[in-house]
Amino acid sequence: xxxxxxxxxxxxxxxxxxxxxxxxxxxxxxxxxxxxxxxxxxxxxxxxxxxxxxxxxxxxxxxxxxxxxxxxxxxxxxxxxxxxxxxxxxxxxxxxxx
Numbered sequence: 001x002x003x004x005x006x007x008x009x010x011x012x013x014x015x016x017x018x019x020x021x022x023x024x025x026x027x028x029x030x031x032x033x034x035x036x037x038x039x040x041x042x043x044x045x046x047x048x049x050x051x052x053x054x055x056x057x058x059x060x061x062x063x064x065x066x067x068x069x070x071x072x073x074x075x076x077x078x079x080x081x082x083x084x085x086x087x088x089x090x091x092x093x094x095x096x097x098x
Contacts, residue, residue, distance in 0.1 A: 003049045004087055006076040008042035009059055011068035021066060025059040032058065037087055042074075044087050049079075 011021045022038075029036040029045055032055035037044040045052055056075070063071055 001049045001079055001081075002046065002084060003052055003077050003079050004044065004046045004085075004090070005052060005056075005078075006042050006044055007056060007059075008074040009063065010072045010074075011063050011066075012070035012072055014068050021063045021068060024062050024066060028058045028062050029055050046087050 009022065009025050011018050014021065022043075026036050026038060026043065029043070032051060034045050034047050034052065034055055045055070056073070060071055060073070
């Protein structure tokens with residue numbers, strides 16, 4: 001099943017700046033063959049359910065290996081069975097109406 005998620009990984013106990021941890025998570029997602037779409041407060045990711053969530057797990061593992069003792073992650077997700085839809089198609093649908 002294909003899934004689109006909005007992922008927000010927040011390392012805790014590492015200070016104020018978390019950009020190096022987020023950059024590492026972006027690398028993990030890309031290495032998993034996914035195409036993450038970074039935005040100001042998270043990342044959109046699409047793909048097969050198991051592949052996406054395996055990559056999210058690897059993000060946690062990588063950020064912990066970097067020294068973050070805690071991580072708080074928020075995930076919003078959506079699936080559809082009536083037709084396939086990409087992140088880009090969802091965005092274009094709204095932009096066409098503007």
